[in-house]
Amino acid sequence: MKPATSACRIFTGSWLILGLLFGSNLHAEQVQLDVRLVNPTIKSGAKQTNYLRVALTGFDMPSDKERPPVNVALVLDRSGSMSGEKIARAKEAAITAINRLSDQDIVSVILYDSNVEVLVPATKASDRESIKAAIRSVQANGSTALFAGVSKGAAEVRKFLADDQVNRVILLSDGLANVGPKSPQDLESLGRSLIKEGISVSTLGLGLNYNEDLMVALASVGGGNHAFIEQADDLVAVFNQEFDGLLSVVANEFEINIDLDPSVRPVRLIGSEGDIDGQSVHIPLAQLYAKQERYFILETEIDAGESDTTRPVADVAVKYRNLKTETMDKLTSHVEVRFSDSDTEIEKARDLEILAYCTLQVTTERNRRATALRDAGQVQEAQKLLRQNADELSVVRLQCADAGVDVVLPELSQVEKSNSVQAESIIDVKKWGMLRKGMRAMQNRVEQQQTYGE
Amino acid sequence: MPLRYAIALLLLTVVPLVVIGWLGSRVVARQNEQQRAQLQRLMRSRLDELDQRFIALSRLYQTQLTANLSQADRNVDSLRDLRRQSPLVHATMLVDRDGRLIYPERPATDASHDILWHAVLSELARRRPIGAADDSKPADDRLLTSILSRKLATGRRSTAKQPPRQSRWQTCYHDNGLQLALWLPRDDQSATGVVLERGRWMADLIQSVPDSGEKGESFALHNSDNETIYRWGDPVPDDDAIRESIRMSAPWSSWSLSYALPESSQLQWPTAPWLPLAALLVSIVTCLSLLGIYLMTAMQRQMALAQQQVSFASHVSHELRTPLTNIRLYTDLARRDLAKSKESPTESAASKRLDVIEEESRRLSRIVSGVLEMVSGKNKLRLIQRVPDDVIRTTIESFLPSLQHRQIRTDLRLDASRAVQLDEDLLDIILVNLISNVEKYAGQGGRLEIRSAQTPSDTIIDIIDDGPGIPRSSIRKVFAPFQRLDDSLESPAGTGLGLAIARNAARRHDGDLVYVTKRQGAHFRLTLRHGNQVKSNADVPTFKRSQS
Secondary structure, three states, X not given: OOOOOHHHHHHHHHHHHHHHHHOOOOOOOOOEEEEEEOOOEEEOOOOEEEEEEEEEEOOOOOOHHHOOOEEEEEEEEOOHHHOOHHHHHHHHHHHHHHHHOOOOOEEEEEEEOOOEEEEEEEEEOOOHHHHHHHHHOOOOOOOOOHHHHHXXXXXXXXXXXOOOOEEEEEEEEOOOOOOOOOOHHHHHHHHHHHHHHOEEEEEEEEOOOOOHHHHHHHHHHOEEEEEEEOOHHHHHHHHHHHHHHHOOEEEEEEEEEEEEOOOEEEEEEEOOOOEEEOOEEEEEEEEEEXXXXXXXXXXXXXXXXXXXXXXXXXXXXXXXXXXXXXXXXXXEEEEEEEEEOOHHHHHHHOOHHHHHHHHHHHHHHHHHHHHHHHHOOOHHHHHHHHXXXXXXXXXXXXXXXXXOOHHHHHHHHHHHHHXXXXXXXXXXXXXXXXXXXXXXXXXXXXXXXXXXXX | OOHHHHXXXXXXXXXXXXXXXXXXXXXXXXXXXXXXXXXXXXXXXXXXXXXXXHHHHHHHHHHHHHHHHHHHOOOHHHHHHHHHXXXXXXXXXXXXXXXXXXXXXXXXXXXXXXXXXXXXXXXXXXXXXOOOOOOOOOOOOOXXXXXXXXXXXXXXXXXXXXXXXXXXXXXXXXXXXXXXXXXXXXXXXXXEEEEEOHHHHHHHHHHHOOOOOOOOOXXXXXXXXXXXXXXXXXXXXXXXEEEEXXXXXXXXXXXXXXXXXXXXXXXXXXXXXXXXXXXXXXXXXXXXXXXXXXXXXXXHHHHHHHHHHHHHHHHHHHHHHHHXXXXXXXXXXXXXXXXXXXXXXXXXXXXXXXXXHHHHHHHHHHHHHHHHHHHHOOOOOOOEEEOHHHHHHHHHHHHHHHHHHOOOEEEEEOOOXXXXXXXXXXXXXXXXXXXXXXXXXXXXXXXXXXXXXXXXXXXXXXXXXXOXXXXXXXXXXXXXXXXXXXXXXXXXXXXXXXXXHHHHHHHHOOOEEEEOOOOOOOEEEEXXXXXXXXXXXXXXXXXXXHHO
């Protein structure tokens, strides 16, 4: 396992801090739960917005041998547009991926054009040669029945669905879905259903002609990754990254529940899908990779309180399957808020690290809005939002740097830079197609806290 | 070829062709129609088969969700868990007896999507199916269990102990298409319901169809807007396909299933009868044309031949008549010269010989006249009072030398001694022809018997021999002109006109000549009628007329 990307480095950093906090490796084989508020102390006497962050960090698997088996469906687009270099690289990438699987893993290969063909039904990866031979024979033509491709991929995974393994559909497409359901809502709906079964979906978009909204929607509700692959040459590398993650899953079957105090109103989850029902918030999470930190930010509204009192805000309960120990583990946490009259005290108590993560998610949501505005032709407004993002991120970055919260700095500066570059490039009509894909990929990467990307 | 023959030939070939073609095309059309209908039925049954799978899927959903809803009852927490955990469930609902949505509450967020969904749920609640449930029972169908989540399939079955209430489907349109809701009504008119995850049931529909059709088949699943949701089997180009489609059963009744076969695959059977029919028509046309042409040419050849024969006979006869006339003239002159000279024994002998010459040339002249009469037209009868027996005797006398030479015995039993009106020449022609036949065919040492008899109106003459006779099958033919029974080189010389001339002469004499069937030899019977002679023009001799 190689923590090659910048995102990974951040998570490694936060893992170290957590390690220091707990002071020992006592829980080395357990997922770490961290629940914090941006403002642990708030002004008394008024209703206020506060952000709650629930973070989970995966432990490290001691060796590759103990990793849980994976059950993966490779769903490959073989429509006409894939012909030539693209299908050749896709085949190469798939074969590389097959090579990385062990005999215990289960793999299936599904091809789709206007029809869907199950090229390799779900099978143990032990007979690699025949699987690879089947992949080599693939030719490209026809249209793009993307929904059916994913459906069939999920069906193959479902054949050997088990709790103690990683269940994943990996979709590769370079074109617009033109046969069958093609709206992001329909794909989202499918992804939402699959995640409840413990099947996550990663989507890899190749070139400039795929529908990034659809692919991103599917990946984000499907608890998987999304990658924008500009050049077919990068396919193998991205497949490798996807498999790095896939092969390093340490926990799955998460049930994350946040129970809020009656005085706290859940407003929304920022950057992630979840189910808010009264005072109860449920967050789906398919799996956690080794050493990956995955966090969720809940915007809340806290009723007014008296100065110098504390009030419970939330009880967080997490259940998951530990793939190392093969047990169902349970974690709980409790968070309270303190009311104060003193602004300095409030300022001092502010958790800058959490603020940084919140800012990342909030600006990403704004980035999403900017994309929509640009789509609608409102270039100026979109540019304004992106500049505002860059400015806000810059302010937070400086604050964090001053306070010595270094762990968030690389991510902040990277996203800040992206936003300011986007703000300048967004005017160029010619570059919009590609820029948009980059923006959507970044939005998804930040929201999903993906372990690979730019 | 004369125009009318061409038209006849054309009709001969075209009429049957048109009739057969018309009948054939009707048969083919009917066959085509039947096969198309059969194909349509077949396609429909294939589609119905598929629809059964969807019905099974909806029953499975119904069974499982009914169990889930029964278990959750009116417990909001359980309903929430059901929504969060079941991959099949998008939303759960609890509605009071007045149709007000109790759960879920209106969302706290201002996300328009959530608000819209809540509005949709409220509307579903208000319009939920109430009253007696239809007859669709929750079926215990485990066939498709594999395509549903294990989470749903396990653990929850044991709870369905209370008598199952019947759940009801409801549909609406939201978020790009059809949404399915299932309601479980309660006795107090309140109800719990679920909205199914659209992406999930679409995926299940896709999964419940077979992976591929038979070769050449193409199936497709279409949504309410007739967009293709899923297509399987071999792709069939739109423009040359035979299609059939059916509406799907509830709850997907606004969706349809279609089946397509390439037109070319149909060619193999329903259109095939055209080929043998076309081949048949072509062969019939060919046969009829060949036959027609053959008949036409054969007939033409026959006609040309007959023409030739007739013109030959008439030519020869004319050519013969001139020298005959001269012979008779000079015979007459020789006789006068002889009369002027002195009487001597030689003179009387010469006179006798001249008599024979005259007699013979007269006879020959009559025969020639007969032939000419036969081929060139009808001279009037030259009737005079004559005894038929005398005529017979005169005729047979001239044949005696050659008959004796052939050792043919003659046996005359004559009993027609009453003089009647008759044309001596015609009778002579008839007898000459018949007797010369006997002379030719009866063979060595045969017998010729001539009988005659008279009734008040008729004279009957029988000419009988004991030669080979005429086979029964050829009797009709012998009277036709130019007919010779034996046309081989060894057969006796002849034109084939004799009997035809004889019968013709007999009929002109108001009589007839028939062949009397006999065990051995030939027997011709000549009947001459002399009661009321209509054709009386006795003063004009045939020869003189012909000569002049």
